[in-house]
Amino acid sequence: MKKAIYIFLISMLTTVSVSAQELTWHTDMGQASEFAIKEKKPLLMFFTGSDWCGWCIRLQNEVFKTDEFRKWANENVVLVELDFPRRTPQEDKIKAQNYQLQSMFQVRGYPTIWFVNPEMNSEKKISLKKLGSTGYVAGGPTKWIGAVASIL
Structure with missing residues (x-):
């Protein structure tokens, strides 16, 4: 019985530890902006083709899905995924928002x-002050985080 309780407690601690490391990728720019203003953090806007772009998938696997990036992101930025899938269905509202932002930031x-x-201005409208941009940086999370440090 004691062994079962011990195993249960260990599994609960592991679950809490893992869930604390999870990332939240926002898809609604308005909500993400309000959250970022409240948290006093910049937005990291990830323009991706999640189901067809090889370099996007590689960036996800080599950087964004690592513990080092999770820790850095949770401390420094609010994450926004602006996806342009080819096979995955997407809400019309999100699709329109993503294309508008793609045009605004001239993503090619x-x-x-x-x-x-x-x-947020006096009229309660949100504006976005550009800090800089990047793309895929080879070398894993340490190199990628180092490369974006000068932007932030």
């Missing part, structure tokens, strides 16, 4: 990552 290739500071 994937993956493209823009860092912006959302700011």
Whole structure:
């Protein structure tokens, strides 16, 4: 009986530890901007073709799905995924938002990552102050984080 309780407690601690490392990728830019303003963090806007772009998938696997990136992202940015899938269905509202942002930031290739500071004006409208952009950086999370440090 004691062994079963011990195993249960260990599994619960592991679950809490793993869930604390999970990332939240927002898809609604308005909600993400409000959250970023509240948290006083910049937005990391990830323009991706999640179901067809090889470099996007590689960036996800080599950087975004690592513990090092999770820790860095949770401390430094609010994540926004702006996806342009070919096979995966997408809500019309999200699709329109993503195309509008793609045009606004003149995104021509994937993956493209823009860092912006959302700011709310006196009329309660949000504007996005560009900080800089990057894409895929070879070398894993340490190199990628190092490359974006100058942007932030």
